[in-house]
Amino acid sequence: MMNSAIANISLFDSLRARFAEISDSNPVLKPYIEKNFQNFLAKGFPTIKNEEWKYTDLQKILNRNYSLRSSSPTQSISPKAFLQNALHISFVNSAFNTDNLALSKNISIQPLSQTTQERLDKYFSIHQNALAQLNSAMAENALLITIKKNTHLQEPIIVTYTISPDSPCMVFPRLLVVMEENTSASFIESFSADGLHASLIVSSTEFYLQQNANLIHYLLQLDLQQSSHISHTAIFHEQKSNSSTTVFTGSGELVRNNLLIDLLSQYSETTLYGLYFGNKTSHIDNHTTVRHAVSNSLSNELYKGIINDEASAVFNGKIIVQPDAQKTNAFQSNKNILLSPNATVNAKPQLEIFANDVKCSHGATTGRLDEEALFYLRSRGIDKIQAQAILVKAFAHEIIENVHLPELQTYLAEHFQN
Numbered sequence: 001m002m003n004s005a006i007a008n009i010s011l012f013d014s015l016r017a018r019f020a021e022i023s024d025s026n027p028v029l030k031p032y033i034e035k036n037f038q039n040f041l042a043k044g045f046p047t048i049k050n051e052e053w054k055y056t057d058l059q060k061i062l063n064r065n066y067s068l069r070s071s072s073p074t075q076s077i078s079p080k081a082f083l084q085n086a087l088h089i090s091f092v093n094s095a096f097n098t099d100n101l102a103l104s105k106n107i108s109i110q111p112l113s114q115t116t117q118e119r120l121d122k123y124f125s126i127h128q129n130a131l132a133q134l135n136s137a138m139a140e141n142a143l144l145i146t147i148k149k150n151t152h153l154q155e156p157i158i159v160t161y162t163i164s165p166d167s168p169c170m171v172f173p174r175l176l177v178v179m180e181e182n183t184s185a186s187f188i189e190s191f192s193a194d195g196l197h198a199s200l201i202v203s204s205t206e207f208y209l210q211q212n213a214n215l216i217h218y219l220l221q222l223d224l225q226q227s228s229h230i231s232h233t234a235i236f237h238e239q240k241s242n243s244s245t246t247v248f249t250g251s252g253e254l255v256r257n258n259l260l261i262d263l264l265s266q267y268s269e270t271t272l273y274g275l276y277f278g279n280k281t282s283h284i285d286n287h288t289t290v291r292h293a294v295s296n297s298l299s300n301e302l303y304k305g306i307i308n309d310e311a312s313a314v315f316n317g318k319i320i321v322q323p324d325a326q327k328t329n330a331f332q333s334n335k336n337i338l339l340s341p342n343a344t345v346n347a348k349p350q351l352e353i354f355a356n357d358v359k360c361s362h363g364a365t366t367g368r369l370d371e372e373a374l375f376y377l378r379s380r381g382i383d384k385i386q387a388q389a390i391l392v393k394a395f396a397h398e399i400i401e402n403v404h405l406p407e408l409q410t411y412l413a414e415h416f417q418n
Contacts, residue, residue: 011062012041015138018068022140028113029142032124037137043130055314055346056285061200061228061254066170068138083190085407086158089143091173093165096141106151112142112176119144123176123208125234129258132232135204139174147213149180156186156216156405163193163201163227175205179213179241186216188408195225198253204232209241211265216404217245222415224252232258237297239265246402247303249276249284250415256285263290263297263325274303275399277416278311278343285314290332292325299329304399305336306392306416307343318350319362325355332362337369337395339388393417 019037023030045062046053087107089096112124123144127133147153161173179185187207193199201224207215221229229252235243249255261270276284290299305313315334336345347364369391377387396416403409 011066012044014066014068015134016041019137022138026113026140028117028120029124032120033137036127036133039127040130040133040137043133046130052287052316055312056254056256056283058254061198064168064198064200066200067165067167068170083158083160083188086156086188087153089157089159091141091159091161093163093169093171096143106148106153107157108144108146108148110144112139112144112174115144119178123178123206125206127204127232129232131202131230132204132258135172135174135202135232138172138202139204140172142174142176145175145177147177147179147183147185149182151180151183151185153185156188159187159189161189161191161201161203163191163199165194165197165199168197168199170200170202173201173203175203176208177206178208179210179215181210182212183210184214186218186405188218188220188405190220190222191229191231192223193225193227195227197227199227201227201229201231203229206233207235207243209235209237209243209268211239211241213238213241215241215243215245217243218403218408219245219247219257221252221255221257222248222250224255226253228252228254230254230256230258232260234260234262235270236262237264237268237270240267241265242269244271244273244402246273246399247276247286248412248416249274249278249286252282252284254283254285257287259286259288261288261290261299263292263299264294266294266296269298270300272299272301272303273399273402275305275396275416276303276313277306277308278313279308280311281309282311283313284311286316287314288317289320290318290330291320291322292328292330293322294324295326295328297325297328299331301332302399303334304395305334305345306339306395307336307345308339310340310342312344313346315345315347315364316350317348317362318352319360321351321353321355321358321360323354326357328355328358328360330358330360334364335395336364336366337392338366339369339392389417
C-alpha cells in the first residue's frame with residue numbers, strides 16, 4: 001500500500017505538471033494564478049496539526065491516484081425536476097454549458113480569462129485558505145457572472161456540477177458572481193457524483209454584492225455518493241446589501257465547507273443556515289466565519305446536524321467584530337442530534353469581539369432525541385423507527401421552512417425525511 005508521504009509527493013508532482021499546462025494556455029490569468037499556486041505550494045495540504053483542520057484528516061482522500069484531466073460523459077445529464085424553471089448553468093467534469101443564460105440581456109456571463117484587467121485586479125482574490133488558493137490556480141474554466149444594475153431576477157440561477165469521469169478525478173470548479181447596485185437574484189449550486197469513482201471536488205464560489213444588492217444562495221451536497229467535496233464560499237458586502245446562504249449536506253465520504261462572510265459597509269445583513277445529515281462513515285465539516293468590519297451590521301446563523309451510524313461531524317463557527325464595528329448584532333447557534341452511540345460531533349462556536357457597543361451571542365448543543373417525545377409518540381401506537389423519523393423531520397423543519405422556492409423546499413423535505 002502506498003504510504004502517505006509518497007502519495008503526497010506524487011500528487012504534488014501531478015499538480016505542478018498540470019498547472020504548468022494551465023498557466024501556459026491562460027496568459028491573461030497567468031500572473032494571478034501563479035501567485036495562488038506558489039502560496040499553495042508553500043503551505044501544502046492542511047493536516048490535523050493545523051487548528052482549523054484538527055478534526056478533519058484529508059490524508060485518506062489524498063492517498064489516491066487522481067486524474068487531473070477528467071473526460072466528458074458520453075451522454076448529457078438532465079437537471080432534477082426542481083431545476084426546470086430556471087436559468088441553468090451546468091458543469092460536467094471540467095466543462096460548462098450556459099445556453100439558457102445566454103438569452104438574458106440582464107446577465108453578463110463569460111470565462112474569467114476573457115474579462116478586463118480592471119475586473120481581474122478587483123475580483124480575482126489572493127486567498128489565505130490553501131485549498132482555495134489551489135482552486136484559483138487550477139480552475140482553467142472559471143466563470144464570471146455579472147447581474148447588471150437594477151436587475152431583479154424572478155427565476156433562480158441553477159449551477160449544477162456533475163462529476164461523471166472514467167476514473168477517479170480531482171476537479172476545480174470556480175464561479176465568481178458580481179451583483180451590481182440595486183439587484184436581486186437567487187443562486188442554487190448543486191453538486192453530484194456518479195458513484196462509480198471516489199473523486200475529489202475542490203470548488204470556490206465568490207459573490208460581490210454592491211450597494212442594495214440582495215442575494216439568496218443555496219449549496220446542495222445531496223448526491224455525492226463516495227466522492228468528497230471541499231468547498232470555499234465567500235460573500236463580500238457593500239452598503240445596505242443583504243445575503244442569505246443555506247448549506248444542505250446529505251452525502252459524501254468527506255465534506256468540508258468553508259464559508260466566509262465579509263460585512264464591509266454599514267447596514268449590511270447576512271443570514272446563514274445549515275442542515276447536514278451524516279450516515280455510515282461519512283465526515284461532514286462546516287467552518288463559518290463572519291467578519292463585521294464596520295458599524296450597524298447584522299448576522300444571524302443557525303446550523304443543525306443529524307448524525308447516524310459511525311458518521312462524524314464538525315461545526316466551527318467564528319464571529320469577528322472589529323474595533324470599528326459598533327452597534328453590531330451577531331447571533332450564532334449550532335444544534336446536533338446523535339442517532340447512534342457511535343456517531344460523533346465536535347462543535348466549537350467562537351466570538352472575537354473588539355468593540356464594546358454590540359449585541360452578540362453564540363451556543364452549541366449536542367444530544368440524543370428527546371426520550372419523552374419518543375415515549376409520547378410510541379404510546380400513541382407509532383413504532384420506534386417511525387417515531388424517530390417524525391422527530392428528525394421536526395428538527396430539520398426549522399431550516400427547510402426558510403427555503404423560499406416551493407419546489408426546492410419540497411425536494412429537500414423529501415430528501416431529509418428518507
